[in-house]
Amino acid sequence: MARGELSRTLWSAAEGLRSAPRSQCTRTMRLPYRSLQPAARFISTTPSRSAELTSETPEAQLEPFTAAPEIEFEADEGGDKDSGGGNNQKSNNQLLRTLRVVPASRSYFSAKPTFTDDYLHVSALLRSVATLPTILTTEAPRVAWKTIDQYRIMTNEPVKTQRFHRMMHIVKRLNLVHPSLMPEHIKTAMRRFMKDSQPGDLVPAPQLVDDWGRARGVGRRKTSSAVVWLVEGEGEALVNGKSLSQFFGRLHHRESAVWALKATHRLDKYNMFGLVQGGGSTGQAEALTLAVAKALLVHEPALKPALRRAGCVTRDPRKVERKKTGHVKARKMPTWVKR
């Protein structure tokens, strides 16, 4: 009977601890990973979860647990004596006080408890939604997942690459659940493995055609930057107040400047006037290309695929490579001399 009672209390304590919100990870995240670097052998044994550290940081989500007091063996003996006497309630409390705290996680005694927990958790989630219909990988919502390094910093555990990817495979499978049937708790669970900023997060404010019918676009290339205003018209073009032929001596540059209009057969539908500064002729012409394309997209957003095919949507990020010390130029090395 007593044994049964003991085991029940133990279980109830364990249940109480488990039902409390898991906050180990957030706690462990607070400890900088770098501080563990000098003593790498500590990594396996999570010594950072010391009571001192947690007490220092006022965390609202701390688990309500108290460490067990030291075992007083003399008192214990006395208690044994008392237990025959019969104050059952009191003896139970006494007994509980002497009990050791049961860890919240079942994988507490494994080498990488957080990771193991995560793994078990996502596996369980997948089991729960395995029967739901899925979508194709190409149609799945685009998510920027955490890299392994970011995950390691978050968990503060030396997770192996292969295991991490095995877990991520499950998470990505969760992402394939049909969006209309996706349970809310899975969405929240997946958020743990996502980067803080997602691809679609930064949506630029939509540009509008202003009161005078102008659409504005900005483009850059090399060290040039261009601003272009596009109005409906019949194909006139001014750059810095000059005509195209006055501003660009080369025919090629003139064509690149209005390439967005030419490629979409809109050259005779719009008038453009642009301001361009910095860089050389090529940079200025191609900065204008981008600016004209962006301004054109304000007028006709449906042209985006056509413009992308014409190569007018993406900004060319190439710039002059910097010179390095010891080199003659960016990459060129001085000639080898025997003496």
Place this chain on the structure above:
Amino acid sequence: MPPSTCLRSFSQLSLDSTARASMASRIRLHPQMAYFSTSAARYANPVSKKKGMAQAAKKGTRTLNVKKGRSSTQDTGKRPAQGERKAARKRIVLTNDNALEVASLKDITKADALSEANQGRVLGIPEATVDALRAVEAFKTTQGWSLFRRPATLIRKETIELAKVMKAAEDQRKTLRRILSGERLSGKSTLLLQGLSMAFVREWVVINLPEAQDIINAHTEYAPLLDSQPMQYTQETYTASLLSQILKANNTAENPMLEKIKVTTNPVLPLTLPTDATLKQLIELGIVNPEASWPVFVALWQELTQPGRPPIMLAVDGTAHMMKESDYLNAEVKPIHSFDLTIIRHFVDHLSGTKSLPNGGVILAATSQSNAPSTPALDFSVQVAEARQADPSKTPRWNPYKNIDPRVMEALKDLHSPTAKEEVKPLDVIKVGGLSKDEARSIMEYYAESGMLRAKIDDGFVTEKWSLAGMGNIGELERASVRLRI
């Protein structure tokens, strides 16, 4: 020994023997030594070459040279003869046999040369006029004449404007002066050429100074003009060649104008002129005797301004060059102002309105954007006139920090501060701008019909080229559609 040499030797031998009988015995002793033996030269010690006097390798020799670093490409070509390169550079090609003949191309005729109905059409230049234009050097090497079968021009808005001016000058016997301005490659020189060709077709007397730079760049001789105050300078060679150009251009087989006109005044010339002489004879006198060329030119001008003579077209290209000091130096080694050169003074007097043409006529001065010295006075005057055409209330102000040439300002007074209130201004600017889209289409159809532009001429194509050519700049349009085909 080849037979010819042998024969020559014998003949010389016989000559010697007959001429100098006393030598005959010696010759008989050594009959052939002097002429037939080559052994002396052959056995003579070879002349030792001086060190460092080694002759340079003859041009055209080819030797094996596989060493690195030496220029392996020896120039084996023949050097061009003297003047050949310049001739090639200055050559005017007016026909392209590979271009197609445009069936619909009509020529300018005397009847409708100045009519407004031609606007937007491409019209050919008649052959006689082409010869005359060639004689006055109106064609430029930079223009695209060599691309088409025969010279033809687009009658554009500005051409009609000029034609109106010419019509007014012809009908009302007025002297009208126009300065052609516009951006680079916009067709100023071609408009000048159109003016000249219209004048030729209308049987005017045409005097063209093909390039003002040639007059002032001190490449021809000059001499002070006697009894001139302030001192003026004549350019005899240049004037003589100008006279020959005038004669060649205005006295063609179709219209021997100068042959018909008799000298009526009694010109004072350093040379005697036959009685009852024609203008042609007068001019020929100046051509043959360059030292008399300037008095001949003056006499010619006096004859041409007599009543009853045809109107005169006086034109110059590259005006900016004559609006500054010339490269000639006077006796005090100070630069001579261009206005003190007699030919230029003659032109500027008419451009400024100091002298007028009693039989009517047009003075045309084309500016240039590619070869022009800085002439703030001319630039400012042209700017003011252009601004006044656009909006009379907004004319630019003179920048006081720029160096003003007071003589030029004085000469162009009518341009920057006009006093005349007439409808057709005596001195004005014709701004040569871009083509309209219809004009662009017309000229591009001409290109296509000539086979030089292989594309379907539709609105989209015309607009594209029109835009790329900087809103219809005709020179750029030609470059974009005919010359640079990518």
